[in-house]
Structure formats: structure tokens, C-alpha cells
Amino acid sequence: MLAALMLLSGCASVTPEPVGGPELLRQSGLDRAFAARGVAPIGGPVSLDEAMARALKYNLDRRGRMMEEAVAMNLLATSKYDMLPKLLAAAGYRHRNSDATTRAVDSVTGAPSLANPFISSEREHTVSDLGLTWNLLDFGLSYVAAKQNADRRLIAAERRRKAMHLLMQDVRTAFWRTASAQKLRATIRDSIVMAEGALADARQAEAERLRSPIDSLRYQRQVLENLRLLEGIDQELASARIELANFINAPLSHDLIVVEPAEQLSSAILEQSVEALELRAIANNADLREQHYNARIAHAETRKVMLRMFPNLNLNAGLKYDTDKYLVNNQWSETGAQISFNLFNLLSMPAQQRLADSGVALADQRRVTAQMAILAQVHLARLHYGNALQQFRRADAIWNVDERINQHGANRAQTQTQSKLEKVSNNTTAILSLLRRYQALALAHAAASKLQAVLGMEPAVANQVGLPLDQLTAAIGSALRHENQFGTPPPAPAAAPAAAPATLEP
Template identity: 30%
Template sequence: MSLSNPEHRATRLKLPLKASVIAAALALSGCNTTLHIMDSETIDSRASVDFEQLFANVPAPGEIMSLAEAVARAIKYNLDHRVAMMNSVVAQRHLDLSDYNKLPRLAASAGYTARDKVHASSSFNLATGVPNFGASTSQDKSIVNADLELSWNTLDFGIAWIESRQAGNAALIAVEQQRRITANIVRDVRDAYWRLVSAERLAPQLAVLKKDIQQGLNDSYAAQRAKLKPLEECLEEQRTLLDLQRQVLQLQRGIAESRSVLASLIGLPPGSWFTVDVEGELFTSYNADAALDRNALQQIALRHRPELIEEDYQSRIAADEVNKARIRWIPGIELFTGTHYSDNSYLLHSAWAASGVRLTWNLLSVFSAPAATRLAKSKQELGELRRLALSMAVLTQVDVALQRLQQSKEDYRLASQMTQVDRSTIEQYERRASASRIDRQTVLQARARDVVSRLRYTIAYGEWQSATASVYSSIGYEPAVIFDHDAPLEQIIAAVEDHLENSTYQGPRGLYEPEESRRRSRQASDYDAHIGDTDALSTPGDAR
């Protein structure tokens, strides 16, 4: 068959076409992503490891846990606290990485090229219309190339410098977030601790009281059935006893989960059993009776709340976004130098060096840059409005916290007086009952009111402590700033005890301090250097 036959040529064309189609189909099938569903064994293994890590190396509390020990354990073992510190470490690592973007670009490349036919060409004289010479080549069929080039672009450097400054502000934001989370954790520990104190103080009396109330109800029901008393009197007794029972349940409901909440805050496993100090006299910490001037506290809050300082750093980041958008308008000057190599045998010099200057400019930025600048400015204005709205919320929080403090102090005073009255009443009733001059139901009701009032008294004290802590939290006072997470537990406990005995928001430490932010930034930067594997934030530290 002749090669010039059209059918033969068509057959020759179809073969490579089919091969190309088959190759393309195979390539596309290789691009399909295979879903790898998480198997049960992997999930079970992860759950087991996580459960072990959650409570690894967390020492059991002593026989009686004080408030200082609870706060110290939260600082050292609370997972949210460690997450906040690790966020600061990650932000610092991002800052360290961004600094490398300022360096010149050093690019190395090497390659091998092979052809199935010689790279041949010829030339044609346009003036005479005659070919200059026959086909020629200046390149081998296979070539090895290698290049090493150092380049530095002014535009890229300017943007990298701004981005590294933004990363620095983000690292400082992480420090303020850590300060805020730490303060909230300490406040929650205090609240849960005093609720648990309330529960444990009167747990035995409540158990006996509930039993006595139920027995009183049974006696009243029996008297009603036997018609030993008028029906109205029996119903009134039952109504009074049921109301007392409801009060007990309402009071218990708010403190029943206090042990689990406190265990979670201080890093203990759910269901852990520990006791708190219920024998000591209730005392007022945080100097709650200090003069609290509303305007002065509002000014302190505007200067020291972590959320507002975060917004200050965010405003810096927004301003730098405007600068980045403007810089992208400017052409970039690129300086480069490098060495090159090729094993092409036709070259006179197989290795050579080259240096030069390039002007780079994205001409489309002339159209997009104004829109990008307007967007950056709008974000900056949004940040300013957000800071003003947050400032208003902060001032409101200070006012609400002060009102809650005054109300809680008044509630505590009334609860204290009611406790004294009920205590005197039950003493009088018990003396009269011993002389058979008062019935059993009346004594039971008086005793129930006495237990309920004492429970309310302890709860009122806890609410007072919580309200006092809320005032300090509302102005940005973070007492835990003076505590070192890496210190031994006993040392942290001693520091907390000293703080509880001598603390006041007017003290030199606890509010925002540039030096403290600098110290925490250094601590995050030196994270790998100053701790070992056993003290990593991803695992609880030991008791040391």
C-alpha cells in the first residue's frame, strides 16, 4: 500500500490519537482524590491517648484544698490557660518566620533536557529571497543546565517588612488574650470554690433536714387521715413544709455541680473527690471594702482592659494594611546576580556569571490599588468604631459590676442578720420543746429555716466574692500576672496566698504593664529553650 494513500494516512493519525486519549484518561483517573474515612481503631487510639494526656502528671490534691491551691492549680494545669499560652507561642513563631521574608531570594535550579531529534534550523535572506545556508544546529540533543541566582526586590522587601510588623502586633495581641483568659479562669475558680464551700458546709445538715421534712410531711398526712387536727391546720403545715423543701432544692441546684466545675478548672478528672476548707472563718479578700470611685475605675478600665489593648494593636495592623495597599502601586527594583552552567558542547563558555537590574511593575495595580486602599481604609475605620463600641461595653460592665457588688454586699449583710435571727429562734423553740410547750412541727419548721438561712449566708458570701472578682475583671486587673506557670506548684500556692492577703487593684502589678507584655513575649519566644519535653504546654507539667 502506498504511503500516499489517504486511508493509510488516516490510520497513521488515528493510532497516536487513540494513544493520546488513553494517556489523558489514565492521567485524569490518577488525579481523582481517594477519600480515607477515619477508622474506628484510629479514633479509639486517639481517645485513649487523649484521656491519658488530659490528666497525666497532675498530682492529686491534699486532704483539704484551700482557695490559694485551687487558683494555683488552675494556673498550672488548666487546659484553656495552656491553650492561651500556646497561642502566644504560635504567634511568636509566626513573627520569627515572617522575618525571613525580608531576606534576598536565593534560587537554585537544575534540569536535564533531551530531544528525539536534533534542534536544527535554517535562515532565509529577506533581501535576496535566497537561503543563506543549509540546516544547522547549535544545541546538543541532551543538555544539563544549572543556575544559582541571588535577587532582592525593593517592593517585596517593603511588603515583607510591613507584614513582619503586623505579625509582631499579632504576637502582642496573643499576649493580651492570654491575660484576659487567665483573669477569667481565676474568677471562675473563685466562684466555683465558694459554691463548693457552701455545699460542703451544710451537706450533713441538709441531708438530715430533708429527711426530717419528709418525716414531718408523713406525720401531717397521717394526722390529716386520722383527723387529729383540723384540715386547714394540716394543709397549712404541709404547705409550709413543701415550701421549705422547694427552697432547699433551689439552693442545692445552683451548687450541686460546683465540684465538677472546679475539678475541670483545676485540671482534675471528672468525678475526682476532694474537699475544701469549710472550717475557716469567711474572710474578705481582694480588699473589697476599698474606696471604689466609679469614674476612676472607668478610666482604669479604658486603659487596662485586655480587649481594648487588643484593639489598639488591631488598629496598627489595619494602618499597615493601608500602607501595603499603597506600596503595591509603586514599581519594584530588583537587583540580581548569579552563576549559570550548561553542558551544551556548542557553547564557547559552559559556565558564566551574570548581574543586572530589573524594573518590575504590575500595571494592573494602577486599576486595583485604589480599590484595595479604600478597602483597607474602611477596615481601619471599622476597627475604630469597633473599639468605641467595645469601650462603651467596658464602661457598662464596670457600672454593672459595681452595682452587683453593692447588691451582693447588702445581700450578705441581710443573710448574716437572718442567720442570727433564725439561730436565736431555733434555740428558743428547742428550749420550749424540751418543756413540751411547743409541738414538733413548729420546731421542725424553725430548724429548716435555720439551715436554709445558713446555706443562703454562705452562698451570699460566695456571691460577694464573685462580685468583687467581677469588679477587678471589669477594669482589666489580672492578679495571675504575677504568677509563673513554670514554677513548682508549692511556689505558686505561696504566691497566691500572699496575693489574696494583700491584693488591691491599686497595687503596682496586676494591671497592664508594657514590661510584663515584653516578658511574656520573650517567654513565648524562648518556649523550646526554657522547658523540656515533659513540661510542654501540650501536656500537663509535673508537680515538681
Template identity: 35%
Template sequence: MHPITPAADADPPSPASGLSRRQCLARLATAGGALGLGGCANTPPVIDAAANAQALRARLAAQIGTEARVDGPISLYEAMGRALKYNLDQKIEMMDVALRERQFEARSADMLPTLVASSGFSARDNDAGSRSRSLLTGRESLEPSTSSQRRSTTADLALSWDVLDFGLARVRQRQQSDERQLSMERRRKVINRILEDVRTAYWRAVSADRTAKKLADLEVLTGRAMRQAEELEQRRIASPNLVLGYQRDLLQVQGDVQKLQRELSLAKSQLAALMNLNPDASFQLVLPDRTDVVPELPGSAEEMVLTGLRFRPEVREASYRQRILRGELDAAFLRALPTVRTVLGLNHDSNDFLYNPQWVSLSARVSWNLLDVFRYPMQKRALEAEAAMLDQRDLALTMAVATQVHVARVRFVRLSQELNTAQRAQGVQERLLGQARGAFRARAISQQQLVREEMNGVLSEVRYDVAYSDLQNAYANLYASMGLDNFDVDIDADLPLKKLAQELEEHWTERALSLPAMPAKSS
């Protein structure tokens, strides 16, 4: 046995000098109170709205500046590619997918045991001594002694594992995986909407570009004919009823022209916004030749409804939400169970009085929150009620999807018939215009009648273009109602725009002509 002697570096008792301990504590309290009051008085400045607006505009301009330049006329598939690559709504959803991916990785780490390293330092201005008193005689049995130094450091490394925490972390990880899939489905929904909007805006913008000059010429011609008719009315050269009827026809044509100009003039700005170009950006479009070839229905009504129920993002989201809710049921059940927590530690203490300054510790503890046992039935009933609500919502969603597919299908069929009628009407009007021009040269009809036929010819041509753009819109809506985006395109910043446009054209001209095959039923 070795006698325990005080350490060589033990501090001797220090005489009181300078400020007393009470004065030091008072000054520390005063300083702490002053800091607290100073923190409460710290009011953040008001945001400068004007500077913020300029900064946002500069950031948007910088973002647009990183995009591929518009070097020539934009085709439909280049417009789609630009929208998928640069559209800000699509970028938000893409970043949300990346966020859910990082959150999933973080949830995976929750299942690991806890490993905590800690270190501490303690000091005092005198020795921590103690005396002993006999319980039998009440007399002091030992003189005062100490078993610790005035200054010491401690360190430990503890590995702990909780069975209940591990089970809950596993459930949360599965739920986070479903949340990641939910974000992917939301992105698919945005992509479907973007493609539908691009196709609609593109064909309307094509109609606007193709007929802009003709509509402007028609408006000038209508205005000149209107002035001539008013002059005839004032001079009473022709029958008043005939002149007024002619003016009424001219005003009706002028109103139709202005309405078409209003509808078509917005399409190019909408297309620019979808492609993330400045709303006032000047660009040209590829103007396809007029054709009587129209898209065809890709399948029967029943096949299209089943395809919609299979691919619509909203239907898939509902399935993932059901699975997330089942995870909540599992979590509620696990919380009602007892848990076992084990701790394995490596410890060190610099106190020289200790016989074993390093040691390994092992402990285990079983705990059970009995109140969770009583809470579980109530939580289970609440979650079951939510599951019943989600089931009913799924039925309503199924009906909505089926209805939307049927409506989109009927609309496409009707617009195909309207396009056929508009095409035939244009052919008839072209023949009428040819007859009117010949009759005017032979002086068989008046100039007013020729002007009327000229205006009707331009209007019939514009109506045909509008009918064709409406059919293309219905075609895009048909695919959006089924939730189809089944093209293998990796939309990222590194994919060249030209390559993306080629893949989109290949999809929409070849693979999109038929519906995806339904998987074989398992026996």
C-alpha cells in the same frame, strides 16, 4: 583560534529500531490517562466515629494522667493554679501564642532577598544544527553546523531582590507582630474568665460541702414532720387551718432545700472541669472558717473605669486591630508604586562548544502595574470606611467597659450589704433556736414549732454561705471587668503547682488589694 570539533562523547545518529516514536508517545499517553482515572476513583474511607470517640477519650485520660495528683484537700489558690496550669482552654490560647510567634519569625524571613539554585539536564537523539541563508542573494551561505552537544547540563545560582516585595514584607511583619499581641490579649481574656469561674465554683462548692449533711438531715426532718402533720390532719386532732398552714410552711422549706441542693450540687463538677479533672472525680476542698471579713473595693469608681480601659483585653485588641488596618493602608499605597527588581547570577553550562562555560550575569528591571494606580483610591476609601467603623466600635466598647465596671462595682456593694443582712439574720435565728429548744424542754411550745425553728436555723446558715459565695463571685467579676491579671506568674509546664499556688495567694492577698498605679502623663 582553535577549530571547533565535535565532542568525543557525542552520540551518533541511531537507526530506528523497536517501537517507533509515535507508538512510544501513544503508550505514554495511555498510561498517563489510566493513572488519572485511577486517581479520580480513589475515594477516602468514612471516619469510624466509634473508634474516634474511644481514641479521644483515651487521649483525654492520658492528658489528665500527666497532671499532678490530688493528694489532699484543694484550697482556693491551688484550684486557681490547677486551672491555669491544666485547663484546656488556656492551653489552646497558649499554643495560639506559640503559633503566632512562629508565624512572626516566618514573616521576618520574607524581607530577605531571593537566592535560587537551579540545575538542568537536556538530551536529544540528533544534533541541533542550523543553516544560514543570505538576505541579499537568498542563497545558502554556510553548510549546516551545530554549536551544542546532544547532552548537556546547566546550573545557576541567582540572587534577586525586589524593592516592592521588601516594603510589603516589612508591613506584613509589623502586622504579624500585632497579631501576636492579639493572641496574647485573647489568652489574658481566657485567664481572667478562668479565674473568675474558679473563684465562683470554689466558694459554691465549699458551701455545698459545708452544708451537704445539714441539708440532707433537714430534708429527712422535713419529710418526717410532713408525715406527722398529714397524720394530724387525718386524725383531726388539731385545727385544720393550723395543720394546713404548718404543711404549707414545711413544703416551702422543702422546696428551698431542694433548690439549694440543685444549685450547689453542680459547683463541684464545674470546678473539676475547670481544673481539668474528670467530672466525676472525688476530691475534698479546704473549708475556710466562716468570717465576717469581706474584700474591700480597691479604688474609686473613676479609678476602676480607667483601670478597665487600660487593662481590658478587648480594649487592647481594638487598638491592635486599628494598627493592623493602618498597615493595610500602607500596603495598598506601596502596591500602587513602581518596583525595581535586580538579579545577580552565577551560571555554568557543560556545553563544550561554548567559549565561556561559566559567567556572571547582572540585570535590573523596573515595572509598574498602572492598574494599581487606579485601584488605590478605591481601596483607600474602603479601608478608611473600615477605620471609621472600628472607631465607632471603639466608642461602643469604651461605653460597655465603663458600664460593666460600674455594674460590677454596684453588685459587689449590694452583695456586701446582703451578706451583712444574712449574717445578722443567722445570729437572730441562732438565738431564736436557743429559745425554742429551751421552751420545748419546758413544754411551752409544740414539737412542730421546734422543728420549724430547727429548719429555719439550717436554712439561715446555708443562706449565709450562699451569700458569702455570691460576694466572692462578685469580687472575681469586679476584677474581671477591669481585666486585671497583673501578677508576675510564668504559667508553663515546668512551674511546680505548689509554687504557682503560693504566687497566686500572694497576689490576691497582698498586691490585688490596690489598683496598679497609672503612668505619669508626659509633659
């Protein structure tokens, strides 16, 4: 009673303790240091290969997915021990305030066999035992549960693959947005300064009435429209560097500089038959493989229901020791077997079987639905990639024309045959064309990554995040150069196996 009162009084004294500002700041500093732990510093311009490698190696969301997979692996490892017998060691102390006295009577007459009660046990004694118990029903259920945990571990791996596909797609898009911002930054600022000067000249001409008011206002409106476009582009591209830095876990304040790769997108994948792509997606797609594992877990649940219908056989053996001096044998061993069955299981068996069967039907339906959806995604991703590739080529051609027009305009400006408005307009048009070219390029890379994700393909070194950054970068670069073939292996590498070039593999 005293212990219960102490426990109740302790619970009554618990009050909420909100986290204070100093504690938040201290923990924030520790979290930032933890996030930056082991991240190699950026020593120069970042290529697309290095950005991919840094994202795979240092991205915090990917680290979380890998930890989830590690938890699933540990759950599988611990579930294996549930199949072993239970070996229990126990020791105890017993005390009573009076002797354990016993009376005896004659079995025939019912008269007391002894005049006085006799003591059968000491007031204080210790007991200890070591017993081995094995429940065959628990063994069967534990075996099925371990098989289910093995499938859950595979599900965690497929979810990590899916998250990796999304990460690589985001890194590609952010990289090309950063490249466009880096290339257009100086040109945009020069054009804004030029437009501001042309606007000031137009306003001065209006004040001095050097031209008609309506022409002056139209001139100003065109300049202001160009300024609005230029400032909108500048604002749109301002966040690209921060997004890329976040994906590769780089300091957000770092002036990140990227290097554009020389390789261009290829249409080789579009030459493959849709049927071949469908077969590859069915074999390797992460979502579909996850549904297959869920179906296996549901089927295993039906086996657990059937196992519960069997009698429970319990085998035990143990060594015991008691210090009671009234015992003739203070140390002994005992073995036993016990079989039991819950008769109410017969009543619940039909309902449990229907529940398990409905779970299997649901898992099968989800698998079929996922397969049909993935087949549709293969067709859509292939179509989107073809359209994105065509749009990029068209945007590239338009940019080439606008850039040549801008160069001709610059030559005319040197001979004083072109107005500032025309020069600003030509610069703005060229900048917009270059921006649209980079946007089309980013969309094409995103479409390629989407098709790659639907087909379930990724660099073979994607799981080898323990490689040094330079080796991982080289391996990712080799895989990216051959990704348009989606699985066609590159030439045999001459480097060490740890740094071997990667192919796109499931």
C-alpha cells in the same frame, strides 16, 4: 496523559469513611490521657489559692488560648524571613528525541551561510544554577506585614488575658458554691430525714384521727413545702463540685474537698475615685488594648496600599552551570536589574485608598465605642461590687439571726416544748439563710472579679504557668490577699524570685 488518567481514577475511588465506635473509644482514651498529662494529683483539701493556681496551670481552655498565642508568635517569627532576599538553588535534566539543529542565513543576501544545518545543543544535558533575587517592593510589603503580625501577636495575648479573667471569675464562683454544698450537705440530709419522719407522723395522726383533718393536712403541707425547699437546695448544689473539678482539670469522680479562706472581702476599692479607676481601665483593659492594636493594623494597611503604587525593582545575581558540550563556556555568572510597573494600578489606586481609609475609620470607631463601653463598665462594675458587698453583709446578718433561732429551737426540742414541724421549719430557714449567705458571697467575689477584669488587673504570675504548683499557689495567694487594693504591692518577699509574692499588675 497516563499520569492524568491515574490521578483521575484515584480521585474517583475515594469514598467517605465514617469514624467507627472502636476508633472513637481508642481516641477518647488517648485524649483523656493527654488532658491529664502533667496534672499534679490532689493530695488533700483544696484552698481558693490552689484552685486558682490549678486553673491557671491546668485548665484546658486556657491551654488552648496559650497555644493560640504561640501560633501568633510563630507567625511573627516566620514573617520576618519574608523580608530576606530569595536564594534559589536549582538543578535539572533535559532530554529531546532529536538534535537541536540550526540553520543560518546571510544577513545581506539572505542566502544560507552553510550548506547543512548545524547542531547547537546536546540531546541530553544537565543544568544547575544558584541565584539570589531581591524584590524591593516585596521587602517593603513584607516589613509592613511583619509589623501587622506583631500586633496580631499582641492581640492574641490580650485575648488570653481576657479568657484568664473569665476563668478566675468562674473558679471563684464554683469554689464558693462547692464550699456551700460541702457545708450544707450533711445538714440538708439530716433535715430531710427529720422532715420525712415528721411527714410520716402527720400521716399516721391523720389516719388515727388524732387531730382535725384540716389541721393535719395543713401540717403535712408545711412539711412538704420544707421538703421541697431542702431537695431543691440539694439538687442545686449537687453540680458545684463537678463544675469546680472541670475548671481545675481534676478527675470528675474525685471527692473534691475545699477549705474556705479566712480573708474577707474589703470595700477599700470603693474608696478610690471613679476617675482613677477609669484611667486604670483605659491603660490596662484587654478589650480596649485589642482595639488599639486593630487600629494600628488598619493604619498599616494604608501604607501597604501606598507601597503598591511604587515601581517594582527586582535585583538578581546567579551562578549557572550547563554540561552541554557544545557550549564554549559551561560555567558563567550573571547579574541583572529589572524595574516594572503595572499601569492599571493607577486606575485602582483611588478605590484601594478609599478601602484602606474606610478600614481605618472603622477601626477608630470600634476603638472609641469600646472605650465608651468600658468606661460604662467601670461604673457598673464598681456599683455592682458595692451592692453585692452590701447584700453579702445583709445575708450574713440574717444567717446569724436564723442560726441563733435554730439553736434556741434545738434547746427547746430537748425539753419537749417544740413540735417536729417547728424544728424542721427552723432548720430549713437556717439552711436557706446559710445558702443565701454563700450565694451572696459568691456573687460578691464574682463582682470583684468583674471589676478586676474591667480594670485589666491580674496576678503578676498569671503568665508563669511553668512554676511548680506550690510556688504558683503561694504567689496567687499573696496576690489575692492584696487584690482589694488593686495594685498596691505587698511587703518585699524573702523567698526566691521564682516564688516571689505577686501583685496585681497589667
